Amino acid sequence: MVLQHQAVRLLAVAGLAVALLGGPASAQFAGNSDGFAPDGTPRMQVELSPYVWLPDSNVKISLGPRGNINGDLISGGVDTGVPNSTSLNDTLHPSFMGLGLLRYGPWSAELDLDWVSASGTKEVIGPLGNWRGLTSSVTLFRTAPGVGYEVFKGEVGGIPVTADARVGFAVFSWTEKLTSEIFPTGVNTNGTFVQPWLGTRVSFYPGTDWRIEIGALGQGFGVDNGSWGWGASAMVAYSVTSRMDVTGGFRAINTSRNNPGALGVETRKLDVTSYGPLVGVGFRF
Numbered sequence: 001m002v003l004q005h006q007a008v009r010l011l012a013v014a015g016l017a018v019a020l021l022g023g024p025a026s027a028q029f030a031g032n033s034d035g036f037a038p039d040g041t042p043r044m045q046v047e048l049s050p051y052v053w054l055p056d057s058n059v060k061i062s063l064g065p066r067g068n069i070n071g072d073l074i075s076g077g078v079d080t081g082v083p084n085s086t087s088l089n090d091t092l093h094p095s096f097m098g099l100g101l102l103r104y105g106p107w108s109a110e111l112d113l114d115w116v117s118a119s120g121t122k123e124v125i126g127p128l129g130n131w132r133g134l135t136s137s138v139t140l141f142r143t144a145p146g147v148g149y150e151v152f153k154g155e156v157g158g159i160p161v162t163a164d165a166r167v168g169f170a171v172f173s174w175t176e177k178l179t180s181e182i183f184p185t186g187v188n189t190n191g192t193f194v195q196p197w198l199g200t201r202v203s204f205y206p207g208t209d210w211r212i213e214i215g216a217l218g219q220g221f222g223v224d225n226g227s228w229g230w231g232a233s234a235m236v237a238y239s240v241t242s243r244m245d246v247t248g249g250f251r252a253i254n255t256s257r258n259n260p261g262a263l264g265v266e267t268r269k270l271d272v273t274s275y276g277p278l279v280g281v282g283f284r285f
Contacts, residue, residue: 029211029239034162034203035103035150042105049099051280053251057118059138060271097278106150108164114142114253116274137177140255140272144170144197160205169196170219172255174270193257195220195229209239213249225258237282245282251275 037043100111117139146168153162172195177188199217206212213235220228235249252275 029205029208029237029245035105035108045103046285047099047101047103047282048285049101049247049280049282051097051099051247051278053097053114053274053276053278055116055251055274055276057116057272057274059118059273060269097280106153108148108150108166110146110148110166110168112142112144112146114140114144116140116142116272118272118274135177135179137175138270138272139175140270141173142170142253142255143173144168146197146199148201156204162203164201166199166201166217167197169194172257176270195223195227195255197229197231199231211237211239211245213237220256227257229253229255235278243284245284247278247280247282249278251278 035042035045097115098113102109118137146166148164148166151163151165155161171192173190173192175188175190197217197219198221199215201213201215203214204212213233215231215233215235217231218228219230222228231251231253233249233251235247235251237245237247239245252273254271254273256269256271258269
């Protein structure tokens, strides 16, 4: 929780510093000419966008084979709900995220960082028919590098628009843990896995100070024994200075992983869906 508060303070301080030093705002976004100089030749352009995400996280985990206690012997789930001022003090809901984007002409390279941490408790029926609390917690960190190519550059209804096709891979590091009176020592596991992803990004520039960006991706594509996932985002950026913008929007992402054991018996499963608003700042060089 302290880390999240520090991240918010850093965003505020960095944004204020750039706003004071960046000069007046005029023609801040290059429209559909990002990655190109005024004479049309390719040029290097870098965007760094740290932001804080407040997702509602729904998690399903299974760390062992099916048993006879309420269906699954070692399984659990979390549905955190949208964070509020009370829940933020009890459970670590926010995610500190960041996106780095480099453009050169029609080409682009990106690095997306996502961190989700969620926990919750539900009641299960114990061996003697009594109710016991089962606490589930998951931490998931996603590092997703990729490359893109501009497949469309023009106008739609008089508004400059660009569309990029993107491809890459995502590295997931996760930790899962289940504890209860039934399992006093707890059951936990952690590890790393890699999944490919394929997506698109469409940017609209309704004014020199505004950018609307829509993104979508699919990931997994059947690797890890049939695992699939997806992502979607909608963000609006307003240029404050020639080097900084403020961003707000919505993001959703789903990640799943299956790991059956001998004879196809499911021994480990992870399914995380997080969605909610985000706010941040962007820096352009």
